[in-house]
Amino acid sequence: MRAIAIETPGGPEVLTPVTMPRPQPQAGEVLIKVAAAGVNRPDLLQRQGTYPPPPGASPLPGLEVAGVIVAVGDGVAPTRIGERVCALTPGGGYAEYAAAPEGHCLPVPAALSMIEAAALPEGAFTVWGNVFDRGRLQPGETLLIHGGTSGIGSLAIQMAKAHGTAVLVTVGSDEKAAAARALGADHVINYRTEDFGLKTLEATQGRGADVILDMVGGPYIQRNIDCAAVEGRIVFIAFQGGSSAEVDFRKVMMRRLTLTGTTLRPQSIAAKTRLAAALTETVWPWVEKGLIRPQIYRVFPLAEAAAAHALLESGEPIGKIVLGLE
Structure with a gap:
């Protein structure tokens, strides 16, 4: 798969397009074919070397994605394959495929595009x-x-x-x-x-x-x-x-x-699953009613992740920057 790796801690220029094996979903996880990935300030900190991924997480940046489930790990119902989801990931979102805990996946609201849905989970x-x-x-x-x-x-x-x-x-x-x-x-x-x-x-x-x-x-x-x-x-x-x-x-x-x-990324899978359940119950109905819609400032192709980081660091954006993979 195509992905964006951090060559060495530094500025946006250290973000490097690479080709690597797609991840395999572990027990309790799903594998998502990524249509879009949100760009967040924690990604900037990880690139700078001050916010390392938690143990066992992908070393690739990217904490939120939207796409389609294409494979599942042990303990996850195979019927989930084919679902359109947006997900909070522990890392690895800047890639064509990303793994995420099943409980951190939420359905893509019918009113939103994949680009918009990718801008929802982290926020x-x-x-x-x-x-x-x-x-x-x-x-x-x-x-x-x-x-x-x-x-x-x-x-x-x-x-x-x-x-x-x-x-x-x-x-x-x-x-x-x-x-x-x-x-x-x-x-x-x-x-x-x-x-x-x-x-x-x-x-x-x-x-x-x-x-x-x-x-x-x-x-x-x-x-x-x-x-x-x-x-x-x-x-x-x-x-x-x-x-x-x-x-x-x-x-x-x-x-x-x-x-x-709080910091979100280091929290346990169970803690973030509880947050996902609360969002499903309360916030997703607001999204479906049109009361909430992510504000998209600009979309970059995956290969231009460095430019996306530079723009976010400038302080100019109003709303979210997203990497589009489709």
Whole structure:
């Protein structure tokens, strides 16, 4: 099969087209003929050598795919062969074939193309696990999303609105502000020209945000605490601005805040299977109703994965970048 390998840690140029044997599905796994694969920031970190795959996972990058099941491992019903699925993978998505645990596969929604479906799993698992599971977002509450037009941010806006919550987002340009509003954001804050903490308090009449989804960290950590509501939950999923900060914890105590976060890839198969079940029950019906649709910024052929990485690193995209294999 054709695939994209990481020749050595480094920039986008180290992504190398290769030919290699297709994987064999192990017990509890399915083999997917990949039609499209999502490109995510963890892929960039793996390419740079700072986010290695978990033990036993494919060394190839790629954490989400869409395609057709063409083979199954022991313990998986052969009747699954031929199913159109999108799947969360532990690695290996940048290839013509990828293996995934059966429980991490979700049906391709009828309303979506394979390209769109490939842009769903990583974001949907991440948003559900952090905003809804750990963050316990409830209808009527307020969610503040940093990076509101990223792949995860654009999906989080739509999922939160479908859930009946108010949404505030931070963005870095007028173009991204317009995109966030089009997705349903109630308040959009340009972090380059406005203080997101003050604007959050203004938008909530001084109450603050009930849940904050942060992929920046660093200088945002204290500012998140300052604009969180009483009993608020601050959830970290990345630290693009740094993973350390000097923090005054008195407001954490006084407002009874919860600071938490997760990384998705190292979680157990069982934990991710539970997330998949929750998505099937709650989020997939929203997708079928048209309340959620992945925002596709650009599609590259598999061989141009390096260009896809360079574009994602630029910070330009609004929504997701996808590799198309058909």
